Amino acid sequence: GAGVSQSPSNKVTEKGKDVELRCDPISGHTALYWYRQSLGQGLEFLIYFQGNSAPDKSGLPSDRFSAERTGGSVSTLTIQRTQQEDSAVYLCASSLRQGEAFFGQGTRLTVV
Amino acid sequence: AQSVSQHNHHVILSEAASLELGCNYSYGGTVNLFWYVQYPGQHLQLLLKYFSGDPLVKGIKGFEAEFIKSKFSFNLRKPSVQWSDTAEYFCAVNAGNNRKLIWGLGTSLAVNP
Numbered sequence: 001g002a003g004v005s006q007s008p009s010n011k012v013t014e015k016g017k018d019v020e021l022r023c024d025p026i027s028g029h030t031a032l033y034w035y036r037q038s039l040g041q042g043l044e045f046l047i048y049f050q051g052n053s054a055p056d057k058s059g060l061p062s063d064r065f066s067a068e069r070t071g072g073s074v075s076t077l078t079i080q081r082t083q084q085e086d087s088a089v090y091l092c093a094s095s096l097r098q099g100e101a102f103f104g105q106g107t108r109l110t111v112v
Numbered sequence: 113a114q115s116v117s118q119h120n121h122h123v124i125l126s127e128a129a130s131l132e133l134g135c136n137y138s139y140g141g142t143v144n145l146f147w148y149v150q151y152p153g154q155h156l157q158l159l160l161k162y163f164s165g166d167p168l169v170k171g172i173k174g175f176e177a178e179f180i181k182s183k184f185s186f187n188l189r190k191p192s193v194q195w196s197d198t199a200e201y202f203c204a205v206n207a208g209n210n211r212k213l214i215w216g217l218g219t220s221l222a223v224n225p
Contacts, residue, residue: 004155031211042116043202043215056212091156101213103148103156 002026004104006092012110013082021077021107025094032075033101034067038088046090049075082111114139116205118216125193126224133188133219135203145186146204146213147177156202162186173197195225 005024013019025032034046045059049069057067064083069075079086089108093101119134137143147159160171167179177188186203203216 033212035213035215042217043204043213045212045214048211050211056210059212093156100158100161102158105155 004092004094004102006090006104006107008107009105010108010110012112015084015111016081018078018080019082019109021079021090021092021109023075023077023092023094023104025073025075025092026096026102027073029094029096029102030072031095031101032069033093033095034075034077035091035093036088037091037106043091046077079109082109084111087111114205114207114214116203116214116216118201118203118219120219121217122220122222124222124224127195128192129223131188131190131193131197131221133201133203133221135186135188135216136184137186137203137205137214138184139205139207141207144206145177145179147171147175147186147188148202148204150200150202152199159188159201193221193223195223197221198223 007022032049035043037043047054047057047067051072052069064080067077087110089106091103091106093103095101115138117136145162148156149159150156159175160169160177162169162179170176175190177186179186201219204213206213
């Protein structure tokens with residue numbers, strides 16, 4: 001596609017529910033990243049994919065968070081049993097070369 | 113642990129004023145350095161980057177940044193800002209072959225016409 005696409009753009013969920021966030025990277029980009037931005041904080045790295053494998057998932061804050069990537073393309077970030085502290089903007093980025101990351105618009109997650 | 117510090121959290125300027133936003137990082141080895149910009153309602157986009165070579169790098173829209181290794185700094189500059197430069201500016205670093213970016217907290221720039 002023309003850019004990185006994330007869906008949904010906004011998600012409100014009740015505490016304890018599971019949510020899935022989707023990222024469609026730019027076609028042909030081998031690397032895919034998930035970050036999150038909480039209110040008043042900088043971007044926080046969550047996980048990085050190269051192809052379908054995740055060589056670095058050190059930023060996932062707990063075992064409630066998981067992500068997968070299939071076909072070297074679409075990625076899904078799943079948060080189980082959501083908590084209020086999970087409220088944030090979740091950003092996806094993709095790149096072909098190191099550093100030239102292209103970002104999506106993000107998914108604003110609100111846990112009530 | 114690696115970290116990135118942006119010294120100015122909020123900056124207000126008048127059009128045609130000069131801009132310098134500070135960025136310092138903590139990491140002793142080889143680094144790649146980036147400035148990203150986020151205009152209101154838009155996604156993050158790359159403004160400029162430094163990998164190696166000339167420490168003075170030029171980016172889009174008249175921005176430039178200078179890598180000073182001895183000071184662990186990568187400050188962003190623009191000689192004359194415009195109202196359209198109103199945005200959030202983020203400094204980011206990755207170390208060596210590590211693909212993940214470490215981010216500063218961002219600087220909110222407001223340019224008054």
